[in-house]
Amino acid sequence: MAFSLFSSKNRIINLVLNDHSIRFVELKQANPPTAQKWGERFLPPGIICDGKIADMDSLANILDECIDEWKIQRRQIRFVVPDQLFIIRKVSVPSEIQEDEMKGYLYLELGSSIHLPFEEPIFDYYLLSQNDKTIDLLLFAAPEQYVMEYADLLSSLKLTPVAADISPLALYRLYHHLGFGNKNENLFTIQFDLTSVNLCIFEGAVPVVMRPFTLPFNLEHWEIQCDMQRPIDFKYTGEADRLVIQFEDILNEISKLIDFYRYTLNKEKNGITKFLFIGDHPMLGAVIDEMKERFETPVERLMLDSKTKGSVPSNLLLSLGLALKEVN
Structure with missing residues (x-):
């Protein structure tokens, strides 16, 4: 399953941009996952906002500096589509639609029988199940305009975009590659x-x-x-109560999504079997501890052995998961 825009090739730089950073990994080997090189750069507020490029000139200048500093000129690039831009939606189509007709059918139905919160989407799909009447699919979609702004920016800097992916798939790819994936589990990342x-x-x-x-x-x-030489270090200096409120909001959102999954999507058949954390927030450990107190479900943090040569810092694991795309 992939969110593919371009054909993919080997020796690719794997780039993750979000509202506060630019990160890359170049894969050396897959077993165990080892990086040839990596790097990151802090982005000041206002350059990328909610996943959308807000200040194209500043981002282009910073990326140009990164390309020179990281020595990745004229390289092929994979990048992650920011989470805020894409959606996952379950849709059903008539069973008579053939595989080679599916993309065309979905394209025609988008905006009519299949409603999305944006126009002119770029999309991919994954087959879930089929019976005599319907085919159930997972639709992955994002506004083409905003995705192509990233691709065009990279191209303007003489890089070659060859693939786009979404962060949950990059995260799960690393999780599975490390031998943790279980086809019978319901994993909450x-x-x-x-x-x-x-x-x-x-x-x-x-x-x-x-x-x-x-x-x-x-x-x-x-x-x-x-x-x-080291990962970016974030230290909170504001009022502690602000973070407490923020954490409580996150925990409430987690509980809401658990309930939605259990009672709406899963029809109370199965519950969550594991929580898996990843991220760069400096208080991540505190949230994990609170999760362990509130839920009986196992809570884990995705980590690599820091003693292994070529092991990337934990805040670059998403880039490493992207680097494993199409690795056998």
């Missing part, structure tokens, strides 16, 4: 970053529902330390 949270529930390897939301971020309340 939580990507908890400095400026956003993305919640996604997987049935086996299939993401069936996702909820992204943006976190309030005031640069005056944070101390940011950037060092090319």
Whole structure:
């Protein structure tokens, strides 16, 4: 399953951009997942907002500096479509639609029988089940305009975009590659970053529902330390109560999505079997501890062995999962 826009090739730079950072990984080997090189750059507020490029000139200048600093000129690029831009939706189509007709059928039905919150989408789909009357699909869609702004920007900097992906799939790809995937589990992934949270529930390897939301971020309340030799360090200097309220909101959203999945999507057949955390928020550990107190379901954090040569910092794991795309 892929959210494909372009044909893919080898020796690709794997780029993740969000509202507060640019990160990349170049894969050296897949077993165990080892990086040839990696890097990251902090993005000041206002350049990317809610996943959309807000200041194209500034982003182009910063990316140009990164390309020179990281020595990735004229390379092929995979990138992650920001979580706030795409949606996952279950749709049903008539069973007589053939596989080679499916893309065309979906394209014609988008905006009429299949409603999306944006026009002119770029999309992919995944077959769930089929009976005599209907075919059930998962539809992955994003506004073509905003996705292509990223692709066009990379092209303008003499990079070659060859594939786009979505973060839940990149996260699950790494999880599965490390040998943790279980086709019988209902995995609840939580990507908890400095400026956003993305919640996604997987049935086996299939993401069936996702909820992204943006976190309030005031640069005056944070101390940011950037060092090319080490991961970006975020330290909160504001009022502690602000974070407490923020954490409580996140936990409430988690509970709401659990209920939606259990009573609406799953019809009370099965519950969540595991929570999996990943992210760069400095208080991630505190939220994990609180989750363990509130839920009986196992709570884990996706980590690599930091002693392994070539092991990337934990805040670059999403880039590493992207790098494993189409690795056998």
